Amino acid sequence: MVDEILALAHRRGVEAEVYSSEVDRTLVEFRSGRHHSQETRLVSGYGLRVIKDGRLGFAASTNQDRPDQLLDAAIAVAEESKDRRAVFEFPPQQDLAPVHIFENRVMLVSPDRMAEWGKDLVSALKARVPGLKLDLSFVRTYREMRIRNSSGMDLGFERAEFELDASGLIVGDGLTWIFEYLNLSDGRPFNIEPLADRLEQKALWAQKKASLPSGEWPVIVMPTALTALLLPVTLGVDGKNREKKTSPLVEREGESVVAETLSIHDNPVRSHGMMSSPVDAEGMTRQKRTLFTRGVFNGFLYDIRTAAACGTETTASADRPWNRLPQPSVSNIEIDPGDRNLDYVLAETKQGLVVDGFIGEGQSNLLAGEVALNASSAFKIEDGAISGRVKDIMIAGNSYEMLSTVDAVGDRQRDLGRWFIPFVRLPSLRIASRE
Amino acid sequence: MKAFLKNVIDGLAVDYADIRAEEVERTGILYRGRDLDEMERSFERGGCLRVFHKGNWVVSTFNVLDDSLVELAEEMAARVGKLPSAPGMVASLGPHDETVPLALTPESDAETIDPRAVPLAEKHALIRHYNDILLAADGISTTLSRYQDVHREVAFLSSEDRYVNQRFVDTGFSCTAVAKDGTDIQTYSDSFGKPLGFAALRNREPVVERIARVALDLLQAEPVEAGTWPVIIDPLLAGVFAHEAFGHLSEADQVAENEQLRELMKLGSRFGVDELTIVDDATMFGERGSYRYDDEGASAERTELIRHGILVERLHNRQTAQQMNEPPTGNARALSYRFPPIVRMSNTYIEPRSRQLDDMLESMERGLYVVGSRGGMTELESFTFAAKYARLVEHGRLTKMVRNVTLSGNVFETMKNIDMIGDDLTMFGGIGGCGKEGQSPLPVGLGAPHISIKGIVIGGR
Numbered sequence: 001m002v003d004e005i006l007a008l009a010h011r012r013g014v015e016a017e018v019y020s021s022e023v024d025r026t027l028v029e030f031r032s033g034r035h036h037s038q039e040t041r042l043v044s045g046y047g048l049r050v051i052k053d054g055r056l057g058f059a060a061s062t063n064q065d066r067p068d069q070l071l072d073a074a075i076a077v078a079e080e081s082k083d084r085r086a087v088f089e090f091p092p093q094q095d096l097a098p099v100h101i102f103e104n105r106v107m108l109v110s111p112d113r114m115a116e117w118g119k120d121l122v123s124a125l126k127a128r129v130p131g132l133k134l135d136l137s138f139v140r141t142y143r144e145m146r147i148r149n150s151s152g153m154d155l156g157f158e159r160a161e162f163e164l165d166a167s168g169l170i171v172g173d174g175l176t177w178i179f180e181y182l183n184l185s186d187g188r189p190f191n192i193e194p195l196a197d198r199l200e201q202k203a204l205w206a207q208k209k210a211s212l213p214s215g216e217w218p219v220i221v222m223p224t225a226l227t228a229l230l231l232p233v234t235l236g237v238d239g240k241n242r243e244k245k246t247s248p249l250v251e252r253e254g255e256s257v258v259a260e261t262l263s264i265h266d267n268p269v270r271s272h273g274m275m276s277s278p279v280d281a282e283g284m285t286r287q288k289r290t291l292f293t294r295g296v297f298n299g300f301l302y303d304i305r306t307a308a309a310c311g312t313e314t315t316a317s318a319d320r321p322w323n324r325l326p327q328p329s330v331s332n333i334e335i336d337p338g339d340r341n342l343d344y345v346l347a348e349t350k351q352g353l354v355v356d357g358f359i360g361e362g363q364s365n366l367l368a369g370e371v372a373l374n375a376s377s378a379f380k381i382e383d384g385a386i387s388g389r390v391k392d393i394m395i396a397g398n399s400y401e402m403l404s405t406v407d408a409v410g411d412r413q414r415d416l417g418r419w420f421i422p423f424v425r426l427p428s429l430r431i432a433s434r435e
Numbered sequence: 436m437k438a439f440l441k442n443v444i445d446g447l448a449v450d451y452a453d454i455r456a457e458e459v460e461r462t463g464i465l466y467r468g469r470d471l472d473e474m475e476r477s478f479e480r481g482g483c484l485r486v487f488h489k490g491n492w493v494v495s496t497f498n499v500l501d502d503s504l505v506e507l508a509e510e511m512a513a514r515v516g517k518l519p520s521a522p523g524m525v526a527s528l529g530p531h532d533e534t535v536p537l538a539l540t541p542e543s544d545a546e547t548i549d550p551r552a553v554p555l556a557e558k559h560a561l562i563r564h565y566n567d568i569l570l571a572a573d574g575i576s577t578t579l580s581r582y583q584d585v586h587r588e589v590a591f592l593s594s595e596d597r598y599v600n601q602r603f604v605d606t607g608f609s610c611t612a613v614a615k616d617g618t619d620i621q622t623y624s625d626s627f628g629k630p631l632g633f634a635a636l637r638n639r640e641p642v643v644e645r646i647a648r649v650a651l652d653l654l655q656a657e658p659v660e661a662g663t664w665p666v667i668i669d670p671l672l673a674g675v676f677a678h679e680a681f682g683h684l685s686e687a688d689q690v691a692e693n694e695q696l697r698e699l700m701k702l703g704s705r706f707g708v709d710e711l712t713i714v715d716d717a718t719m720f721g722e723r724g725s726y727r728y729d730d731e732g733a734s735a736e737r738t739e740l741i742r743h744g745i746l747v748e749r750l751h752n753r754q755t756a757q758q759m760n761e762p763p764t765g766n767a768r769a770l771s772y773r774f775p776p777i778v779r780m781s782n783t784y785i786e787p788r789s790r791q792l793d794d795m796l797e798s799m800e801r802g803l804y805v806v807g808s809r810g811g812m813t814e815l816e817s818f819t820f821a822a823k824y825a826r827l828v829e830h831g832r833l834t835k836m837v838r839n840v841t842l843s844g845n846v847f848e849t850m851k852n853i854d855m856i857g858d859d860l861t862m863f864g865g866i867g868g869c870g871k872e873g874q875s876p877l878p879v880g881l882g883a884p885h886i887s888i889k890g891i892v893i894g895g896r
Binding site for chain 2: 031032034035036038039040041042043044045057058059060061062063066069070073077080081084111115131133169176214240245246323324325357359360361363364365367368372373374376391392394395396432433
């Protein structure tokens with residue numbers, strides 16, 4: 001199919017690039033502690049970019065038997081794109097960055113094995129937290145990408161991803177979800193105990209109700225909640241938002257933007273990251289980039305097209321599903337661990353909040369850095385210890401401002417698949433509650 | 436198509452099986468400021484095959500629609516047969532054979548609705564025209580203007596010999612204006628989307644002109660003061676509330692699996708004031724969440740979730756209906772062939788009552804009139820919604836605009852705090868949709884009249 005498209009494009013005098021993707025996903029799900037379903041999802045598709053008379057066209061298809069239809073559609077788009085000049089050329093062959101993203105052991109885990117692990121985890125939790133009914137979702141994904149273009153590029157890679165989401169509903173005085181996540185992509189054997197420990201801990205914390213009045217409190221933001229505060233930053237570093245001058249980081253390279261305690265990286269070559277790959281979605285060689293060095297902003301992320309529009313070079317940060325044009329995007333986000341142990345930070349807090357999960361991310365004016373979040377999984381700290389869960393707590397404000405106050409960073413990164421981040425403490429954050 | 440699908444699932448030794456085959460065509464155009472950023476066409480073909488036996492599902496999705504599916508179906512049947520049996524069955528609906536025309540009423544004409552019949556140049560010209568309106572406003576630094584259309588044809592067959600073939604269209608646009616003053620960046624968006632074809636997108640200039648005006652006004656607005664406020668919420672935000680805060684809890688999949696949640700969501704319980712009636716209705720004409728049959732071949736229904744404040748029904752797929760011994764409501768929906776159907780809403784709204792907006796305002800000494808929605812999320816009974824903006828209400832009069840308005844709370848308490856329901860039901864579509872279990876954005880409709888709520892937590896500064 002790809003050969004045929006490139007040959008057809010050549011005959012019609014257009015430059016072409018075919019991005020092909022095959023995704024084979026296996027899911028095993030448990031609902032309320034019971035095996036529910038097994039699924040396989042196999043999707044393959046082709047995205048075709050063409051440059052015709054200096055204009056860019058794009059079309060995508062799953063239909064392997066109609067290369068002519070795909071090319072016709074992409075050329076029709078190029079012809080209609082009168083005001084979209086292609087200010088770049090498709091790149092020649094590139095090197096593959098070394099990165100560990102495929103483990104045979106992951107591919108060898110059968111659905112039956114996942115079901116056994118699920119059963120074991122359910123039994124372990126049943127003994128520890130009576131009444132807790134677990135929802136589990138094992139998702140194993142095999143991904144194969146290939147990029148070929150008329151400048152001679154022909155490269156690709158395979159990635160094996162394996163993740164477990166576990167959640168449980170606690171119905172007591174109100175409803176509370178507890179949740180956990182495990183990245184199993186490195187192929188190590190599934191170890192139930194640490195996961196069961198964390199779920200048990202959260203279940204115990206969630207069973208008792210506490211309240212915290214509106215006001216300014218120290219807030220420990222756990223890694224699972226910190227992602228919501230980092231979301232505006234991931235948009236802010238997007239070269240597209242520099243091109244359109246919609247990022248608050250425009251012309252702030254070299255300035256201190258977040259706290260000195262924070263060094264933040266975009267790392268697409270992290271072993272077994274969900275966004276790791278040897279090349280980006282345009283075939284450019286990946287590398288780790290430091291976005292903020294001790295709080296100082298270093299620069300934006302670009303794909304080829306956005307870099308050309310901004311008069312700079314790509315950072316190999318293109319991402320796309322097969323049916324969309326590439327766009328710049330962060331890959332795996334890392335924050336360097338600090339030196340603070342969670343138990344000590346808890347112990348030194350007289351009164352405050354631990355937030356384990358927010359809902360509402362993505363709803364506010366993210367470009368400006370605004371966040372308005374409901375702390376859906378939050379626990380009150382009283383005299384150095386967790387005293388119970390609190391509900392209906394709102395946190396609103398500017399995430400850059402919040403991140404500029406971080407005064408403690410946890411000593412260990414949590415692996416959340418595409419986020420490798422520790423907890424942070426905001427020493428004084430305004431919260432709104434019903435109290 | 437029916438013969439092909441029948442060949443795949445015929446004779447499988449399972450309690451139930453179904454297969455969907457789908458062809459999709461899409462067009463997308465995106466302007467960022469003056470630049471045409473994306474223009475895309477895509478063609479997809481694929482299917483979803485499900486087998487159910489002794490309480491377990493085995494599901495496969497694929498892009499290849501050929502005879503290899505016969506072998507896949509047999510392999511899936513063998514696999515599901517080996518799983519440990521569990522309680523549960525799916526409700527049976529019996530044989531049927533229907534091809535539903537694209538037009539949802541006898542008067543409408545399929546040819547005028549099908550976006551594939553409209554030249555790409557016309558679609559391009561329309562969204563460029565709307566984008567130019569935004570750019571012409573003084574003070575707008577950039578824009579994001581998107582056009583999209585989708586045509587889907589879906590064939591469904593179950594092992595009960597129930598066959599349904601349906602076509603769907605979804606056409607819409609959204610426009611965002613970005614206003615900038617130093618480092619202050621304010622955005623305002625609005626969208627229009629209905630399954631009524633390309634022609635319905637024309638003559639929407641007033642909607643677009645307003646977007647630029649409000650974005651500029653937001654630069655002058657101050658953040659709202661955080662705290663508990665009495666509010667009047669507009670029909671769009673009230674519709675989002677009905678969908679997000681309450682609607683998701685009435686989807687029976689979680690309730691069916693969890694005894695404690697079932698107790699909490701017991702039919703007959705009081706959930707709100709007498710005036711409150713919340714409905715999910717997939718049979719409404721011209722709304723984004725409308726269909727004739729769901730993705731399990733069950734016919735679309737109008738389902739009253741809350742009637743006069745009392746929980747009376749909930750939304751089901753075949754399995755939850757059987758499990759809870761309640762009638763199927765035709766709410767099993769899949770985003771596409773890439774997913775199995777799950778319990779979803781269609782068009783969800785609060786029924787209008789008799790209050791006029793002016794009466795509501797007059798009775799408010801100091802509060803907020805909250806407008807529009809930037810999105811909403813719920814986690815069980817906790818919800819949070821970001822409004823587009825609000826206006827202060829002082830002594831019954833609308834005064835200054837405030838921004839960064841986010842509402843949050845407990846849905847059960849909030850529904851009990853609704854004290855007035857307006858007479859002005861408005862339904863909304865747009866181009867986004869609902870997200871659940873990774874299936875996003877599913878086209879839905881939502882709406883409400885204005886409603887007033889006694890006290891709600893507002894996150895601001």
